[in-house]
Structure formats: structure tokens, C-alpha cells
Amino acid sequence: MTRIVIENAHIATVDPDDTEIAGGHVVVAGNRIEAVGSGPAPAVPDVVRRIDASGHLVTPGLVNTHHHFYQWITRGLAQNSALFDWLVELYPTWAHIDDALCHAAAQGSAAALMLSGCTTATDHAYVFPRDGGDILGAEIAAVAALGLRFQPTRGSMDLSVDDGGLPPASVTEDTDEALAATEAAIDRWHDPSFDSMLRITAAPCSPFSVSAELLRGAAELARRKGVRLHTHGSETVEEERFCREKFGMGPTDYFASLGWLGDDVWMAHSIHMSDADIAAFAATRTGVATCPSSNARIAAGTARVPALLAAGVPVGLGVDGAASNESGELGTELRILALLNRVAWGPDAMPVRRALRVATMGGAQVLGREREIGSLEPGKLADLAVWKLDGFRHAGIADKVAALVLGAAAPLTLLLVDGIPVVEHGHLTRVDEDAIARNAADAAATLARRAGLH
16 A cells, blocks of 8 residues: 655644644555644655645645536626526526536536645536436546546426426426436446445425425435435525415425435525524534525525534535636635625634635535545545645745635645545646636537527
8 A cells, every 4th residue: 555645734634623733744545544643754654755745734625515517618607697587598508518518517617626625526417408418427427537526416307487497398307207317327326435436416406496296206216225415495585485485485394395304415505594494404414505606696695604503504615506606616715605704794703714614524514424534534535635825825824724715726736536646736637727628618619609699
């Protein structure tokens, strides 16, 4: 078993005690963390690489808990729209995606995440045009080539505009068809092992694009198969109004009535939550993916993250789709998380270490992987980021975690996923970044032509 030794680093372990070590070491053996401690590393055999990390901060890799990778090729559209108008404008374009375009889009999305410190990501794929080919398979192949730990969803929609929903009929499925496709995706790809690089989640899209039958069926399917559940919830005041008018109750009560609260479930956004909603999430350990930049982009609001955390709700950080967060970066989302929550809830609402915990261990809890990732502890998987903080943008900030969270986007000297270097000195190691850019630009142009945008 070969080893990588990192020494002389400031280490934020994000362990249960929030241990930090100045001038410490991390030893990686194969794909596991073998040792974390102060001072020089112990003498160990088979060291293939020794890194002097003076001036660096080492953290767990960041965990992205909500995204829509296909949207990388529709950035910059619907710039001034709230959610429902934004969706109505973009669905006709997304109706023209296919597996080749989604491969290019997924590599752009994954590259942006990795280059900003992300080692594990979920993705909510839910648009499956009938002539689109193997969209989920293309996305999985694209991400595997880069080396990102991946938890994509097989999403679905069965309520078109003709049925009182928002999407056009060309991107919705029959309820039974959607459930069968979800089960097939789980059988084909889901790996529940400790070391898994690929897990599948069942993820009907939202209350305004999915029937009660599909939500109920997906919950039964996921629990029979032992996978997690994900959807959008409580994102806008319009969604709240929609649920009360159609179902006679708010989103949280509606989801509860269909078996959609539990420690195997997480919701994207959860912005418009009452105290009773938060209490229901806390009692059932239902998780939340908060997406501050995206929520600001479409003026949806700021989630009550401090209240959710205080109640014991698992909360992770999410980029959301690149059509509502054009940067696609998770590292810079740390700063937005801290700032927007302070604007909304007060100057002490989101300390920097709390923001880092949401982006690492919080995300691991939301995805059900807290035993494997999310902190730097012996026995856990070797997913970690080595941030360079001695350049002019960060040098002089004595608090290294504050430098990472509140400072400029920090460059990466090294990103390990499963013990393998996937980013070195700010560049991907496995796929050419210029090729990703060219392919994404070509895919965006192709999609625009198909949709009649140009």
C-alpha cells in the first residue's frame, strides 16, 4: 500500500470536536486516511509522495448536495426571472437536450466543482426527452473520467402543463415509466459499499411537476432498494401558494402525507419554512441542501439555516444548476453562505467554521455518508483539499479558516478523491480543461440552434 504524506499544514479536521492543528500532518494510505496529528508525520513505509504544505490549509473535500449538471450549457438565460417564470422560459430549451450534450455539460459542471475544492457531488437529473438517449449514463461516464465521487439522481416529472404542472409534455414521463426507469438506474449503477464512487438516488422533481402517485411510488421504491430520496421543497412563496391551493396544505405537510420525511430524505432549498416545518424536519432527521447563490439569483429568499441547524436538521451546501448559478463553484459558495445568512439573520448567524462544517460534514450527513467522508479522521476515505493561502490574496489573514471562507477564491495545490490526485496546482489531472471548454461551447451552441434561440 503506497502512502502520501502531507506535512507542515494548518489542518481543519471538522471532526466532532472541530479539532484544528497548526503545523500538522496527514498520512494517506491507499484510499484511506491513516493518520492526522500535530508535528511531523510518523515514519511510515512506501511513501510515494511527501508534500510540504507550509502556508496551506488542509480540509475535508467539499460536498455538493444539489445541482443540475445539464444546465451548464444554458447559463446566462432568463436573467431576471423568478422561479416559475424562469422554468417556463427554460423548459422548452431543455426539451432538446440529449446524451451527447449532457456529457459535455456534465464535464463542465464537474470540473467547476472540483477546481473549487469539491470531492463529492450529487446531481439532480430530471429532464429526459424521449429521443434524448442515455442521459444519465452519459453524465455518469463524463464524471467518472474526471475522478469525482458521484451521487446522481434518477429524477422524473409526470405532470406536464396539460396536467396542471409547469413542464411541457415532451419532457414528462408516464408515472409507471418513471418508476421503472428509476429502478433500472438503481439496479444498473448503485454501489452501496463504503468505498463507493457511485450511488443513485430516487428524485421526483417537485410538487408542481410530479403527481402524488409518483412521489408515493418513489418513496416505496427507494426504501425497498435501500437508496435515498431527494426533491425540491419550499423553494418559493409561489410553491407554497400552489401547494395550499391544490392540496390544501403547505409543502412540508404535503410531503409528510406521502411518506417523504425521514432520515433517508433531503430537500433542496427549504427556504420558506415555518417553525412547525423545521420541527418536523428535525424530528424525522430530514435533510436540507441550501443553495444561497442560486436562491439569490432568482430572488427566492434566504433559507433559515441557523434555525435549521439549531433544531438539529442536517444541512449541506449546494451549487444548484448552473442556469441559476453561472459560476458553478462550490468553494466560493462558502462565502455566499456566510454573508447572506448574516444579512438575513444577524452578524453571528454563520461563523466561518460553521460554514465549513455545512460544506463538508453537513453535506456528508445529508447524503448519508458521514461515516465515510466529511471530516479528516483515520479510517475515513481520503477525500481532502489542500488550499494555498500564502499568496498575496490571503497572506496576513492569521485565521486560515476565515481566509478560506471570507477571502478570495483560494487556489488548490492538491485535491484528493479516494486518495488519488484529481487536481494539482489548480488544474485537473485527468481531462484537458480546454477540451471541456470547447465541448461545452459547442454543446451550448447546438442546443441554442435546436431551441431556436439563435
